[in-house]
Amino acid sequence: MSESLTCxxxxxxxxxxxxxxxLYAARAGLDAVVVDRGPVAGGTTGxxxxxxxxxxxxxxxxxxxxxxxxxxxxxxxxxxxGRAVEYEAKGGVVVAGTDRALAGLEKLAAEQRAAGVEAVxxxxxxxxxxxxxxxxxxxxxxxxxxxxxxxxxxxxxxLLRASKARVLTGREVTGVLRGPDGAVCGVRTDRGDLHAPAxxxxxxxxxxxxxxxxxxxxxxxxxxxxxxxxxxxxxxxRHKVYAADYVADVASDSAALxxxxxxxxxxxxxxxxxxxxxxxxxxxxxxxxxxxxxxxxATGLFPFLAGVRxxxxxxxxxxxxxxxLPAIGADPRAPGLFHACGHEGxxxxxxxxxxxxxxxxxAGRTPDLDLGPFRPDRFTEEAE
Amino acid sequence: MRTDLAVIGAGPAGLAAALAASAxxxxxxxxxxxxxxxxxxxxxxxxxxxxxxxxxLHHRWRTWERLRDGLAASAVRALTDHHVWSVERTPDGxxxxxxxxxxxxxxxxxxxxxVLLATGGYxxxxxxxxxxxxxxxxAGGAQAMLKGALVVPGRRAVVAGTGPLLxxxxxxxxxxxVEVAALVESAAPRRLARHAPALAGKLTEGAGHAARLLxxxxxxxxxxxxxxxxxxxxxxxVTVAALDAQGRVRPGTExxxxxDTLATGHGMLPHTDLAESLGCRLDGLTVAVDPEQRTxxxxxxxxxxxxxxxxxxxxxxxxHIAGCSAAAHLHDTAPAPEPSVVHLHDTAPAPGPSVIHLHDTAPAPGPSVVYxxxTAPAPEPSVVHxxxTAPxxxxxxxxxxxxxGPAPAxxxxxxxxxxxxxxxxxxYAPPVHWPEQITDDTVICRxxxxxxxxxxxxxxxxxxxxxTVKLLSRAGMGWCQGRMCxxxxxxxxxxxxxxxxxxxxxPVPLGVLARQHPQEGQS
Numbered sequence: 001m002s003e004s005l006t007c008x009x010x011x012x013x014x015x016x017x018x019x020x021x022x023l024y025a026a027r028a029g030l031d032a033v034v035v036d037r038g039p040v041a042g043g044t045t046g047x048x049x050x051x052x053x054x055x056x057x058x059x060x061x062x063x064x065x066x067x068x069x070x071x072x073x074x075x076x077x078x079x080x081x082g083r084a085v086e087y088e089a090k091g092g093v094v095v096a097g098t099d100r101a102l103a104g105l106e107k108l109a110a111e112q113r114a115a116g117v118e119a120v121x122x123x124x125x126x127x128x129x130x131x132x133x134x135x136x137x138x139x140x141x142x143x144x145x146x147x148x149x150x151x152x153x154x155x156x157x158x159l160l161r162a163s164k165a166r167v168l169t170g171r172e173v174t175g176v177l178r179g180p181d182g183a184v185c186g187v188r189t190d191r192g193d194l195h196a197p198a199x200x201x202x203x204x205x206x207x208x209x210x211x212x213x214x215x216x217x218x219x220x221x222x223x224x225x226x227x228x229x230x231x232x233x234x235x236x237x238r239h240k241v242y243a244a245d246y247v248a249d250v251a252s253d254s255a256a257l258x259x260x261x262x263x264x265x266x267x268x269x270x271x272x273x274x275x276x277x278x279x280x281x282x283x284x285x286x287x288x289x290x291x292x293x294x295x296x297x298a299t300g301l302f303p304f305l306a307g308v309r310x311x312x313x314x315x316x317x318x319x320x321x322x323x324x325l326p327a328i329g330a331d332p333r334a335p336g337l338f339h340a341c342g343h344e345g346x347x348x349x350x351x352x353x354x355x356x357x358x359x360x361x362x363a364g365r366t367p368d369l370d371l372g373p374f375r376p377d378r379f380t381e382e383a384e
Numbered sequence: 385m386r387t388d389l390a391v392i393g394a395g396p397a398g399l400a401a402a403l404a405a406s407a408x409x410x411x412x413x414x415x416x417x418x419x420x421x422x423x424x425x426x427x428x429x430x431x432x433x434x435x436x437x438x439x440x441l442h443h444r445w446r447t448w449e450r451l452r453d454g455l456a457a458s459a460v461r462a463l464t465d466h467h468v469w470s471v472e473r474t475p476d477g478x479x480x481x482x483x484x485x486x487x488x489x490x491x492x493x494x495x496x497x498x499v500l501l502a503t504g505g506y507x508x509x510x511x512x513x514x515x516x517x518x519x520x521x522x523a524g525g526a527q528a529m530l531k532g533a534l535v536v537p538g539r540r541a542v543v544a545g546t547g548p549l550l551x552x553x554x555x556x557x558x559x560x561x562v563e564v565a566a567l568v569e570s571a572a573p574r575r576l577a578r579h580a581p582a583l584a585g586k587l588t589e590g591a592g593h594a595a596r597l598l599x600x601x602x603x604x605x606x607x608x609x610x611x612x613x614x615x616x617x618x619x620x621x622v623t624v625a626a627l628d629a630q631g632r633v634r635p636g637t638e639x640x641x642x643x644d645t646l647a648t649g650h651g652m653l654p655h656t657d658l659a660e661s662l663g664c665r666l667d668g669l670t671v672a673v674d675p676e677q678r679t680x681x682x683x684x685x686x687x688x689x690x691x692x693x694x695x696x697x698x699x700x701x702x703x704h705i706a707g708c709s710a711a712a713h714l715h716d717t718a719p720a721p722e723p724s725v726v727h728l729h730d731t732a733p734a735p736g737p738s739v740i741h742l743h744d745t746a747p748a749p750g751p752s753v754v755y756x757x758x759t760a761p762a763p764e765p766s767v768v769h770x771x772x773t774a775p776x777x778x779x780x781x782x783x784x785x786x787x788x789g790p791a792p793a794x795x796x797x798x799x800x801x802x803x804x805x806x807x808x809x810x811x812y813a814p815p816v817h818w819p820e821q822i823t824d825d826t827v828i829c830r831x832x833x834x835x836x837x838x839x840x841x842x843x844x845x846x847x848x849x850x851x852t853v854k855l856l857s858r859a860g861m862g863w864c865q866g867r868m869c870x871x872x873x874x875x876x877x878x879x880x881x882x883x884x885x886x887x888x889x890x891p892v893p894l895g896v897l898a899r900q901h902p903q904e905g906q907s
Contacts, residue, residue, distance in 0.1 A: 014846065020609050038848065038849075038852075039846060039847055039849055039851075039852040040845065040846030040848070040852060040856075041846075041848075041849070041852055041855055041856070044851055046851065046852060046855050073443065152853035152857075153852065154856060157842075157847075157856055158845070160845075160846060161845060167846055167881075169848050170848055171847055176666075206711065224548035227860075228894070228897075229806060230894065231863070231891060249826050268832075268858060270861075272653075273894075285661070285663055286661045286887040288470065288472050288897075288900075289901075291897055292897050292900045292901035293901055295894045295895075295897035295898040295901065296898040298898075298903035299894050299898040300895060300898075305894045305895075306893065306894055306895030306898060307489070307893060307894075307895060308648070308893065308894055309891035309892060309893050309894070310867060310888060310891060310892050310893075310894055310897065311863070311865065311888070311891045312861075312863075312886065312887070312888060313887050314885070314887075315457030332699070357782075362632060
């Protein structure tokens with residue numbers, strides 16, 4: 001079963017980021033091979049909600065990446081992938097329960113507007129125009145029309161298909177090949193070598209391991225999240241709706257359980273309730289406290305959900321780096337190695353921008369965004 | 385409520401376990417979703433139906449009577465109508481979370497020091513073209529209609545699939561007045577013959593069913609399969625065909641059998657959701673247990689079909705052993721890790737009734753009975769009566785230190801029955817090439833109406849296992865959470881079925897979860 005291949009770029013990871021990297025690399029004229037130890041979307045992608053959010057990001061490099069990605073997702077949808085990946089430009093509604101939370105939210109929204117985000121304040125008496133089933137008595141909210149949604153596994157699969165890249169699933173990368181000059185020249189897998197002058201590490205939560213196989217360190221850590229899925233319902237929740245506390249949670253360094261409900265309907269009917277965040281390693285075991293908190297948050301926003309049944313729940317592991325920014329770009333410690341991982345809970349949303357930027361770097365072009373903040377070796381310097 | 389031992393499931397394993405533990409002085413809550421104990425095997429007609437002779441539907445009636453009477457005389461708290469959705473580990477034991485039936489909106493909790501999972505199994509049905517037509521029922525469903533509702537599903541039936549359940553279903557339908565056009569079994573008779581030594585008891589016992597089939601003139605077609613069910617609004621007939629040695633349909637052997645009912649089943653799968661989310665180790669698709677029926681999670685025992693499909697008699701023996709072990713550990717008098725007959729005789733001579741009663745194994749059929757080996761082994765073999773279920777005085781609670789071990793008969797029976805269960809499982813495997821018969825328009829996942837074509841498309845998109853097929857096709861995302869389609873999806877994907885992760889053993893209202901959340905400020 002051993003097979004040796006030669007191509008322009010090997011992408012390690014058949015999740016949504018690897019798929020986007022393959023797609024934009026192919027569009028840049030590169031012959032890409034995607035390799036994954038599991039199936040397509042078998043890791044964090046398959047456990048994601050499919051959030052394409054600009055609303056939850058503070059101004060800075062991540063928001064710039066999110067805005068670029070949002071444009072690219074919309075382009076892909078227009079090109080005909082929209083239906084296949086269940087793209088919905090539904091918009092987000094962030095609500096605040098208290099005047100204090102609302103003040104914080106409106107301050108953030110003002111900063112976001114300055115950075116190019118559409119963020120429309122919504123007075124409390126207009127909230128039900130957007131979301132008729134919202135709980136009464138909220139202090140107010142902000143409408144973010146640019147927030148959107150895809151079905152993550154379908155997104156990964158259809159981006160891969162559109163890339164026409166060869167996809168080798170069930171094949172584990174056991175080593176990264178380095179030439180006599182130290183440059184990366186491919187990967188070794190459990191079923192043969194893949195030769196290429198460029199290797200993209202899009203291994204998500206396992207990105208640190210792949211980096212280690214190339215002899216470099218990348219401190220990707222898992223952060224567990226649970227998603228609750230309800231029985232199928234007629235459409236009642238139109239946007240991505242969440243409480244303003246969520247923004248604080250994303251930026252938090254606390255290892256304690258933090259939850260805030262992101263509630264949204266799906267084209268298939270079930271309502272998704274997500275965003276628990278715990279640092280507990282790769283522990284998949286059920287945490288009823290996390291699910292109770294999600295349920296309490298969701299029913300707090302939408303009281304009608306109290307009578308709706310949760311059918312299932314699943315855990316995923318967000319890959320995060322210590323400064324909560326992904327690693328994107330060339331690794332100077334291993335010429336030929338490129339990283340595209342560590343997107344934490346935003347990987348689906350940021351996938352298109354990441355793939356686009358990686359392809360620009362691979363093709364020797366100047367990337368649309370400054371990749372300085374995403375440099376993969378930024379943690380090494382700190383350690384030294 | 386608080387108790388020492390929560391037994392989940394009131395079928396044969398759970399009943400035997402609850403009685404054994406209770407007889408040894410342990411406070412037991414027996415938690416079950418149905419309105420009365422008994423499980424599927426001892427399913428009882430609803431009282432309102434006023435069944436005159438319910439025993440006519442059960443050939444293990446005396447065992448049931450002993451279990452039922454034993455339960456009534458015991459201190460076991462039988463909690464019926466409790467639909468368990470999760471078992472949670474707590475600092476001092478476990479909390480069993482249930483919803484009260486039939487609405488399943490109101491929660492109930494049982495706090496216990498130990499848990500015994502007797503969650504049973506569920507029927508596996510492999511899809512084929514036409515299997516979603518009205519008139520196609522599962523074999524177990526047909527049996528449940530007979531036992532629980534005293535109704536027959538139709539007038540002319542075909543019973544098809546594979547596994548020992550088909551025989552009593554065919555004979556039960558025939559006895560209830562249904563014309564059984566054929567019993568279609570895909571297994572080859574010689575596969576059973578190969579296991580004859582291990583199946584000795586079952587083959588003899590199966591003769592009873594064979595005799596009944598003959599009496600009702602039910603034709604038996606072995607190494608045959610239903611390739612398609614026909615009808616527009618309802619079933620009008622099935623096409624059956626012979627299988628070759630590789631399990632492929634033999635071209636030219638198809639024939640049409642008119643019928644209004646098809647009862648079909650392909651064996652059983654264990655219910656392992658609660659065990660899996662408790663972190664219990666699974667061995668393939670079944671809960672792994674040690675000789676005392678303990679799982680690897682301290683305080684959690686498992687018995688019956690959840691630990692391997694083996695029928696009611698094996699479940700009774702395992703339940704008894706598990707109940708004894710749980711009692712001993714709850715009394716802090718752990719028996720030897722491997723309970724042995726010698727040890728038990730030394731410490732506690734088993735009370736009188738610990739004998740194996742072999743019912744219905746009388747070699748009644750004389751030489752005139754034609755009984756092709758392989759067509760007839762029964763799913764309900766000889767029954768063990770562990771103490772507590774058999775007639776006679778059951779010793780009352782014992783002071784700590786003298787907890788009785790399991791009856792030697794139960795230990796012996798478990799060994800013997802587990803061997804024949806393994807032989808049956810091997811003999812009744814569905815034909816290897818059955819997925820080839822599934823046309824693209826055949827619905828695989830009925831909850832989400834996902835066809836085989838959509839599953840194949842998901843595979844083409846890069847899915848490689850049940851989980852990614854589910855993600856890319858929605859097969860298995862619906863109400864049954866893949867219980868019905870899991871095997872078929874795995875087969876189409878060309879991989880071995882794996883236990884699905886179902887953290888909720890059944891759907892739970894968000895309001896129930898939310899009310900359990902500590903109020904803000906307390907968390």
